[in-house]
Amino acid sequence: xxxxxxxxxxxxxxxxxxxxxxxxxxxxxxxxxxxxxxxxxxxxxxxxxxxxxxxxxxxxxxxxxxxxxxxxxxxxxxxxxxxxxxxxxxxxxxxxxxxxxxxxxxxxxxxxxxxxxxxxxxxxxxxxxxxxxxxxxxxxxxxxxxxxxxxxxxxxxxxxxxxxxxxxxxxxxxxxxxxxxxxxxxxxxxxxxxxxxxxxxxxxxxxxxxxxxxxxxxxxxxxxxxxxxxxxxxxxxxxxxxxxxxxxxxxxxxxxxxxxxxxxxxxxxxxxxxxxxxxxxxxxxxxxxxxxxxxxxxxxxxxxxxxxxxxxxxxxxxxxxxxxxxxxxxxxxxxxxxxxxxxxxxxxxxxxxxxxxxxxxxxxxxxxxxxxxxxxxxxxxxxxxxxxxxxxxxxxxxxxxxxxxxxxxxxxxxxxxxxxxxxxxxxxxxxxxxxxx
Amino acid sequence: xxxxxxxxxxxxxxxxxxxxxxxxxxxxxxxxxxxxxxxxxxxxxxxxxxxxxxxxxxxxxxxxxxxxxxxxxxxxxxxxx
Numbered sequence: 001x002x003x004x005x006x007x008x009x010x011x012x013x014x015x016x017x018x019x020x021x022x023x024x025x026x027x028x029x030x031x032x033x034x035x036x037x038x039x040x041x042x043x044x045x046x047x048x049x050x051x052x053x054x055x056x057x058x059x060x061x062x063x064x065x066x067x068x069x070x071x072x073x074x075x076x077x078x079x080x081x082x083x084x085x086x087x088x089x090x091x092x093x094x095x096x097x098x099x100x101x102x103x104x105x106x107x108x109x110x111x112x113x114x115x116x117x118x119x120x121x122x123x124x125x126x127x128x129x130x131x132x133x134x135x136x137x138x139x140x141x142x143x144x145x146x147x148x149x150x151x152x153x154x155x156x157x158x159x160x161x162x163x164x165x166x167x168x169x170x171x172x173x174x175x176x177x178x179x180x181x182x183x184x185x186x187x188x189x190x191x192x193x194x195x196x197x198x199x200x201x202x203x204x205x206x207x208x209x210x211x212x213x214x215x216x217x218x219x220x221x222x223x224x225x226x227x228x229x230x231x232x233x234x235x236x237x238x239x240x241x242x243x244x245x246x247x248x249x250x251x252x253x254x255x256x257x258x259x260x261x262x263x264x265x266x267x268x269x270x271x272x273x274x275x276x277x278x279x280x281x282x283x284x285x286x287x288x289x290x291x292x293x294x295x296x297x298x299x300x301x302x303x304x305x306x307x308x309x310x311x312x313x314x315x316x317x318x319x320x321x322x323x324x325x326x327x328x329x330x331x332x333x334x335x336x337x338x339x340x341x342x343x344x345x346x347x348x349x350x351x352x353x354x355x356x357x358x359x360x361x362x363x364x365x366x367x368x369x370x371x372x373x374x375x376x377x378x379x380x381x382x383x384x385x386x387x388x389x390x391x392x393x394x395x396x397x398x399x400x401x402x403x404x405x406x407x408x409x410x411x412x413x414x415x416x417x418x419x420x421x422x423x424x425x426x427x428x429x430x431x432x433x434x435x436x437x
Numbered sequence: 438x439x440x441x442x443x444x445x446x447x448x449x450x451x452x453x454x455x456x457x458x459x460x461x462x463x464x465x466x467x468x469x470x471x472x473x474x475x476x477x478x479x480x481x482x483x484x485x486x487x488x489x490x491x492x493x494x495x496x497x498x499x500x501x502x503x504x505x506x507x508x509x510x511x512x513x514x515x516x517x518x
Contacts, residue, residue: 261477272473274459275502320456320486322502323479328438330452363473419473432473435456 023127042208043215048222051248052080054402055240057227057263058256059083061092061203062380062387064210064221065395066253066402068126071217073396074403079219082242084226084259088207091257094325094357095388096280096302096314098293100137100198101162104153105427107413108366109160112386114410115393116197122392128209131202131307136292138167138176139193140342146298150193157195165194178289178343186341187299200293200304206391230267236375237267253378253402255394258323258358260381267374272363272419273382274434277318279327279335281354283346285309294342301338303346311346313339317359319435327356359384364424365437369398369411378402379416384437439505444512445492453490460484460497463513479503485513 031038054070056063059081070076081087099119101112118125119132141147147166154164165171172192173181181189211221222244231239231246239248256263258275285308295302301315315335318327332354340347362368362382367390369380380398383390397411407415418424430436439451457463460483465471476482479502486498499508 259479261475262479265476270474270476272475274475274477275479320451321459321477321482321484322505324503324505326505328451330438420470433458 021127042212043221046220046222048080048225048242048244048247049220050246052220053078053250054080055247055249055252056081057240057252057254058090059087059207059211059221059223060090060255060257061088061206061210061391062257062394062398063253063255064207064214065391066255066380066398067219067221068210068214068217069396069399070403071214071219074399076403077218079214080247081214081219081221082225082227082240083221083223086223087211087221088204091357091359091387092203092207092391094280094355095203096304096312097200097203097388098137098198098302098304099132099201099389100195100293101389102137102139102153102157102164102193102195102198103427104156105425106160107425108427109157109162111393111397111410111414112390113160113162114396115390118392118396119201119389120197122206122209126209126213128205128212129202130205130209132199133201133307134197134199135304136175136194136196137198138172138292138294140172140179140294140296140298141190141192142187142296142298143190147190150191154193163195163197165196167192167194176290176292176294178345179294180342180344187296187338198293203388210395227263227266230377232267232374237377249376251376251378251402251405253380253398255380255398257381257383257387258360260360260379264372264379267372267377269372269374271368271379271382271416272432273360274321275323276320276359276361276435277322277324277327277356278314278359278385279318279331279354279356280312280314281332281335282306282310282312282352283349284352286311286349289345290343296338296342299338299341301335301342303339303343310352311349317361317435318356323358325356325358327354361434361437363419363432363434364426365428365430366425367394367414368416369394370401370407370415372416439500439507441486441498441507442510443488443491443494444496444510445494446488449488449491453488454486455489457485457487457495481508
């Protein structure tokens with residue numbers, strides 16, 4: 001663990017801090033002394049107004065982050081976030097909380113490493129503990145060709161100034177003694193690629209922290225408000241129709257994770273997206289045993305331990321289109337078998353909960369952030385497996401795009417029209433077969 | 438767990454099958470733009486699946502992506518050479 005140097009602590013103490021104030025040790029002590037009777041809701045419950053400069057459709061982490069950065073960096077004072085259910089109730093609450101930037105393609109490296117940089121200071125920026133824990137993410141290699149691929153990826157990362165360490169089998173054994181590093185293992189380990197700055201964060205806190213900070217800057221968060229259509233005149237969106245009435249909008253940003261195709265179909269658009277199931281599950285809580293994120297790309301299983309002690313497990317998609325948020329038990333069985341092959345000590349654990357998220361898989365495995373053929377209507381979606389870690393950079397670049405009408409250099413390559421131009425960003429090299437990315 | 442009635446083998450569970458692609462994408466050879474775009478409905482859809490752990494045939498499955506209900510299956514129409 002890296003400790004803050006005295007100089008850094010001084011800077012943290014005296015630097016003027018953005019975002020809302022009010023949560024501190026002193027507040028906590030004062031509330032504890034008065035029976036915690038003085039806490040107030042962290043955000044307002046305003047009525048939907050008739051018009052806004054910016055309407056964000058979708059109150060997940062990405063939508064709330066977009067609203068926050070619009071207000072914070074672009075001076076937007078008339079912003080609404082419309083959420084069909086409750087904020088953070090979609091994929092923000094359905095992921096495995098992993099944050100990393102160990103990509104090979106330069107476009108993805110720049111974007112996700114910028115995101116990782118925002119994660120590192122997010123708790124202080126929002127005055128809300130998002131529990132970002134840079135505990136290290138270890139990608140395992142199970143063959144010589146795996147090692148070559150990881151070495152190549154690590155080299156590509158270091159060329160961009162992103163931290164990456166190629167570990168030998170001995171290094172892996174020392175870093176994560178819980179792994180089965182024996183030659184008799186079901187999937188023998190040859191080594192790995194470690195990104196120490198990567199780790200996990202508390203998923204709900206990200207939505208709540210951005211919501212509270214955005215609300216403090218005047219953003220209206222409207223829950224239980226589903227979008228039912230768009231009013232389009234002369235090729236330009238002028239209003240959003242919702243279950244709480246019509247709202248005129250200068251610019252509209254759609255950030256709805258697994259519902260992108262459904263919502264954009266209301267504007268007559270057909271997207272390069274297929275929605276698939278991705279399941280995850282957690283065990284009963286146990287004492288600390290997995291101190292980093294362990295990931296095997298070859299068998300496709302990733303696991304980590306929450307601060308409560310539960311082991312969080314995830315794996316492949318169910319491999320057929322679905323928006324049901326319900327998967328098959330055979331996938332859970334497969335992921336559990338893979339996890340036990342990696343960490344045999346998991347074999348006696350009982351599983352507590354399983355859930356599925358609706359993944360918008362694009363035709364090249366990279367997200368879409370930018371303009372659509374309809375003026376005033378912008379899309380942020382198609383996050384495939386990787387939405388959670390992108391939350392800060394996604395909001396930051398989408399806010400820039402909405403405020404200025406032009407993409408930020410970080411998200412310019414993620415334009416919707418890249419598929420028509422043949423400028424796809426295919427990290428996996430799988431072609432237009434969404435479920436294989 | 439979906440039960441998919443294979444036109445050759447009868448009702449079998451989904452683990453015997455593998456999803457291929459949306460039927461609209463399977464017919465997209467003439468139009469490259471269509472290869473990249475999907476209706477991606479939250480509801481009824483037609484897809485091409487393969488019964489890999491059975492007869493090995495490619496079949497068309499009509500299925501609901503929101504409920505996982507399976508309406509029916511048929512053999513794909515193969516154009517004459």
